[in-house]
Amino acid sequence: MSARLIDGRDAARRVRERVAEGCAAFTQRHGRPPGLVGIQVGDDPASEIYQRNKAQQAEEVGMSVQRLKLPAGTTQAEMDALLDRLAADPAVDGMLVQLPVPEPLTEAAIAARIDPTKDVDGFSPVNIGHLVRGEPCLRPCTPSGVMWMLDDAGVELEGASAVVVGRSLIVGKPQAMMLLERHATVTVAHSRTRDLPGICRAADVLVVAVGRAEMVRGDWVKPGAAVIDVGMNRRDDRLCGDVHFDEVSAVAGALTPVPGGVGPMTIAFLLANTLQAAERRMGDEPTKGIIT
Ligand code: NDP
Numbered sequence: 001m002s003a004r005l006i007d008g009r010d011a012a013r014r015v016r017e018r019v020a021e022g023c024a025a026f027t028q029r030h031g032r033p034p035g036l037v038g039i040q041v042g043d044d045p046a047s048e049i050y051q052r053n054k055a056q057q058a059e060e061v062g063m064s065v066q067r068l069k070l071p072a073g074t075t076q077a078e079m080d081a082l083l084d085r086l087a088a089d090p091a092v093d094g095m096l097v098q099l100p101v102p103e104p105l106t107e108a109a110i111a112a113r114i115d116p117t118k119d120v121d122g123f124s125p126v127n128i129g130h131l132v133r134g135e136p137c138l139r140p141c142t143p144s145g146v147m148w149m150l151d152d153a154g155v156e157l158e159g160a161s162a163v164v165v166g167r168s169l170i171v172g173k174p175q176a177m178m179l180l181e182r183h184a185t186v187t188v189a190h191s192r193t194r195d196l197p198g199i200c201r202a203a204d205v206l207v208v209a210v211g212r213a214e215m216v217r218g219d220w221v222k223p224g225a226a227v228i229d230v231g232m233n234r235r236d237d238r239l240c241g242d243v244h245f246d247e248v249s250a251v252a253g254a255l256t257p258v259p260g261g262v263g264p265m266t267i268a269f270l271l272a273n274t275l276q277a278a279e280r281r282m283g284d285e286p287t288k289g290i291i292t
Pocket residue numbers: 142165166167168169170171172189190191192193196209210211212230231232233262263264266
């Protein structure tokens with residue numbers, strides 16, 4: 001069998017198109033575009049690139065974007081004051097803090113302070129609580145993008161056996177909740193899981209978010225399964241996923257490549273979340289076809 005490739009670049013382009021339509025309509029209704037603020041602390045080069053990409057794509061879909069750079073050594077009290085100021089600013093619909101943050105800041109303190117209605121990364125305890133309760137909220141971008149791709153590829157979730165490898169707060173845990181919400185039978189595997197290959201082999205839908213290059217081999221995968229590779233790793237100067245692409249593409253029914261799979265969907269859903277946050281704050285009907 002040769003897996004059908006799930007093209008994340010094309011999927012992300014289609015999500016961005018809908019977001020752009022939604023932004024144009026929002027701007028016409030309210031006389032201002034949806035506003036996104038990206039906060040970066042320190043000079044980490046990778047954070048700089050991520051922030052620049054996010055800002056550029058947000059501008060391309062018609063949002064107003066502000067990039068704020070704080071020096072390394074910023075205190076939690078200073079960060080809290082900034083988050084509170086942005087929470088009170090009516091022109092700001094979404095905000096995000098590029099992680100990881102340097103000490104003495106902590107991700108947990110930021111997540112606790114950020115206005116949940118503007119938390120476009122979906123990190124705050126309030127949004128995570130809503131997700132677990134199955135209520136509307138701003139949801140983490142990467143697993144939202146994965147759900148969109150699975151739906152777009154026509155993968156049946158109800159009653160399916162889904163395995164999520166990885167239990168991080170930004171990918172594995174919310175991914176498991178979203179699959180459960182769609183009536184999959186979900187197993188969450190992690191570094192202490194016994195017989196990981198055997199657990200993966202039982203999956204109709206396998207989502208891998210571990211950060212270990214090409215860990216999932218061909219004989220870990222059920223023939224015909226849908227395999228979503230969230231991993232982004234560098235090996236021999238090239239980018240590769242957590243899934244061994246050549247081996248798994250010979251067994252799976254559908255597979256996301258790396259690069260060009262989940263990665264582009266993450267930023268597309270950051271934009272989708274920003275539009276959604278703006279629409280919700282203004283009491284608008286949500287733009288259709290983006291958030292499922
Ligand atoms: P974390 O490091 O936060 O979590 C990794 C998870 O993998 C942990 O739950 C860990 O288990 C588990 N794990 C580690 N080693 C093994 C192993 N040998 N067997 C089974 N499970 C294992 O990573 P993230 O969730 O943040 O990211 C995962 C990957 O996804 C990375 O490559 C990252 O770059 C990529 N990523 C890609 C995004 C995209 O847009 N495409 C967005 C976000 C992440 P335990 O909890 O027991 O330690």
